[in-house]
Amino acid sequence: MNPEPNLHRREWLAGAGLGLAASWLSPGLEWLHPTFGDAKLAIALIGAGRQGRAILGELSTIEACEVVAVCDNDATRLDAALRRAAGAKGYADAAAMLEAEPRISAVVIATPTHQHRELVLAALAKQKHVYCEAPLAHSIDDLTAISAAARASKTVFASGFQGRSNPVYLLARSFFKAGTLRELACLRAQNHRKTSWRIAGSTPEREAALNWHLDPALSLGLLGEWGTQQFDVFHHFLGREPRRVRAGGEIRLHADGRRVHDTVQAQFLYEDGLRQDYSATLANSFEGQHEVIAGAMGAIKLAWTHGWMFKEADAPTQGWEVYANRQQFHNERGITLIADATKLAAQGKLQEGVGLPYTSLYYALANFVTAASGGASVACGASEGARTTAVGIFAQRALLEGVEVEIDPKLLESL
Amino acid sequence: MGTRFEIVLEGRDSVHARAAGEAALACVAECDARFSRFRSDSMVSRIARAAREAPGEWVAIDGACCELLERAEGLRRASGGAFDVAQRPAGREGVDAGSATLELEPASRRARLLGRDAFVDLGAIAKGFALDLAAASLRESGVEVALMHGGTSSVIALGAPRGGWTISLGESFDGERLQLEQRALSVSAARQADGRAHLVDPASGATVEADMRVCVTAASATDADALSTALLVRAARGIPGEIPGFEYRARFAQPLHVALAHP
Numbered sequence: 150m151n152p153e154p155n156l157h158r159r160e161w162l163a164g165a166g167l168g169l170a171a172s173w174l175s176p177g178l179e180w181l182h183p184t185f186g187d188a189k190l191a192i193a194l195i196g197a198g199r200q201g202r203a204i205l206g207e208l209s210t211i212e213a214c215e216v217v218a219v220c221d222n223d224a225t226r227l228d229a230a231l232r233r234a235a236g237a238k239g240y241a242d243a244a245a246m247l248e249a250e251p252r253i254s255a256v257v258i259a260t261p262t263h264q265h266r267e268l269v270l271a272a273l274a275k276q277k278h279v280y281c282e283a284p285l286a287h288s289i290d291d292l293t294a295i296s297a298a299a300r301a302s303k304t305v306f307a308s309g310f311q312g313r314s315n316p317v318y319l320l321a322r323s324f325f326k327a328g329t330l331r332e333l334a335c336l337r338a339q340n341h342r343k344t345s346w347r348i349a350g351s352t353p354e355r356e357a358a359l360n361w362h363l364d365p366a367l368s369l370g371l372l373g374e375w376g377t378q379q380f381d382v383f384h385h386f387l388g389r390e391p392r393r394v395r396a397g398g399e400i401r402l403h404a405d406g407r408r409v410h411d412t413v414q415a416q417f418l419y420e421d422g423l424r425q426d427y428s429a430t431l432a433n434s435f436e437g438q439h440e441v442i443a444g445a446m447g448a449i450k451l452a453w454t455h456g457w458m459f460k461e462a463d464a465p466t467q468g469w470e471v472y473a474n475r476q477q478f479h480n481e482r483g484i485t486l487i488a489d490a491t492k493l494a495a496q497g498k499l500q501e502g503v504g505l506p507y508t509s510l511y512y513a514l515a516n517f518v519t520a521a522s523g524g525a526s527v528a529c530g531a532s533e534g535a536r537t538t539a540v541g542i543f544a545q546r547a548l549l550e551g552v553e554v555e556i557d558p559k560l561l562e563s564l
Numbered sequence: 565m566g567t568r569f570e571i572v573l574e575g576r577d578s579v580h581a582r583a584a585g586e587a588a589l590a591c592v593a594e595c596d597a598r599f600s601r602f603r604s605d606s607m608v609s610r611i612a613r614a615a616r617e618a619p620g621e622w623v624a625i626d627g628a629c630c631e632l633l634e635r636a637e638g639l640r641r642a643s644g645g646a647f648d649v650a651q652r653p654a655g656r657e658g659v660d661a662g663s664a665t666l667e668l669e670p671a672s673r674r675a676r677l678l679g680r681d682a683f684v685d686l687g688a689i690a691k692g693f694a695l696d697l698a699a700a701s702l703r704e705s706g707v708e709v710a711l712m713h714g715g716t717s718s719v720i721a722l723g724a725p726r727g728g729w730t731i732s733l734g735e736s737f738d739g740e741r742l743q744l745e746q747r748a749l750s751v752s753a754a755r756q757a758d759g760r761a762h763l764v765d766p767a768s769g770a771t772v773e774a775d776m777r778v779c780v781t782a783a784s785a786t787d788a789d790a791l792s793t794a795l796l797v798r799a800a801r802g803i804p805g806e807i808p809g810f811e812y813r814a815r816f817a818q819p820l821h822v823a824l825a826h827p
Contacts (some may be wrong), residue, residue, distance in 0.1 A: 504604030
């Protein structure tokens with residue numbers, strides 16, 4: 150590699166070292182800035198709540214797709230969504246929409262979890278590509294039906310678990326797969342967010358319908374609705390799911406009559422004895438949402454738009470690490486995982502690469518659009534999504550029953 | 565947005581009120597995520613990055629970003645360039661602060677930034693826009709009585725308990741108080757609290773050195789926020805009079821003895 154004439158020697162060494170590391174380990178830097186073909190995918194969104202509107206926002210920045218229809222049975226939400234989706238037609242009923250709009254090629258489903266099964270099956274029956282938000286279902290029965298229908302379909306099915314298309318996560322996984330951490334010690338994840346998790350409605354009746362996730366008959370609680378996103382990260386890294394789970398929960402802050410816990414903890418056990426701890430609370434926001442994978446030679450910490458690697462003092466040092474970008478966390482100093490390090494280092498702009506240029510949701514949707522247009526494989530398909538959702542369902546069962554629950558491997562294999 | 569937002573509101577009960585308030589604050593957080601130039605994944609960072617890495621390339625933007633940029637462009641034209649979200653780094657030798665241009669195609673929802681090292685700074689309008697979105701969220705939640713502020717300098721009032729929310733403008737406005745209801749208010753100052761001048765004329769790059777403040781009330785917080793900045797810059801240029809095409813009321817706190825300091 151020839152040095153750039155205007156680069157200081159140290160910076161050139163940094164660029165060379167990082168380039169070497171990045172080219173050896175890179176999972177495909179084209180993921181950082183997704184590119185698309187010329188065809189425009191006609192997409193319909195079903196479910197215009199907060200996540201649905203976030204999806205609309207991201208889809209509107211992907212030029213390879215066009216949102217042609219939005220469906221929600223709540224008129225207020227539908228109106229709000231249509232203001233964001235210029236030119237899209239609004240529908241209150243999904244079946245009517247699919248019948249009236251044959252031009253739709255793909256459907257994004259962002260409704261309450263317990264409504265996914267009917268909508269997924271209807272969309273697949275009409276040969277539409279489907280992106281289904283996570284978790285895929287709230288019961289094993291629904292999950293089995295969704296998984297079977299997706300397997301039988303010739304169209305693309307993407308599960309909304311975002312870690313498998315996130316460039317920082319892919320980069321971290323490449324270090325993990327290369328054995329950088331060595332023997333695994335433990336896994337942990339948390340999602341701490343101080344919020345009531347309650348949606349205010351203009352009338353009590355509307356409010357009851359909007360707060361399905363606080364209904365124990367319908368909701369997978371924090372473990373299922375939040376936790377599964379993070380469980381899937383571990384499943385993707387390890388290539389396997391845990392075998393047992395135990396969980397507990399309480400209401401620590403929001404004593405407003407709800408029966409879904411606002412604070413939960415779960416511990417998962419893998420077949421080799423590895424443990425994975427999970428914590429979620431609506432009572433405190435400290436340290437937000439992140440995952441940690443700890444091994445004998447280091448730890449990886451992932452926080453959706455950012456990632457870091459913390460090397461143990463006795464871990465071998467790769468040449469490029471000397472010049473890597475680092476961030477201080479109290480007594481720890483982590484190497485910042487930068488998905489485009491080679492190019493940025495060559496430009497002397499490594500610091501600008503800290504943090505992803507797009508949201509995690511954007512990458513997941515971009516992957517779906519590309520796959521549905523024939524240009525790529527789906528990062529998280531039906532089987533992977535169903536297996537992770539099943540783990541979430543078992544975890545919630547452990548929480549509600551207060552016993553350790555076996556995660557049936559035969560069931561997972563069948564999904 | 566680097567500042568504290570607070571809401572006072574009436575709901576059906578405390579549980580409903582809390583949920584409605586959280587939803588409104590979530591709108592503010594979403595605005596920050598979308599419009600902060602200090603976030604790598606924001607819309608404005610995408611626009612600036614495209615300007616650096618692929619000059620002239622258009623960037624697809626979402627509806628909220630398009631709406632905000634359209635309103636900013638409308639004020640830029642009406643104010644004679646006294647308000648401009650397209651910026652160049654100040655203080656560098658040879659940098660022409662006026663040569664950054666933001667182009668917008670609302671019909672196809674795309675934007676591009678022209679100018680070396682240019683960036684989009686929505687700091688003078690995004691806070692107001694966030695308050696407007698938050699207010700809409702409160703109404704959607706069935707809240708009719710509320711007051712919300714961002715950093716105590718931008719305020720929006722929905723309905724009021726009795727005769728309007730009483731807002732005190734502080735010593736620099738002779739302790740004036742006014743009643744606010746279904747209206748927004750913004751106060752801008754040419755100097756920060758520590759006395760440092762921070763207001764820059766986008767056309768010339770000159771810092772406004774005078775200690776001026778203006779209070780603007782308008783139907784929308786977006787307009788109030790942006791107009792308060794535009795009016796200070798126009799005053800610094802010696803241009804009195806109204807900015808056409810906008811409904812607002814303005815009051816200045818200091819006589820206008822203005823000096824400009826060029827970088």
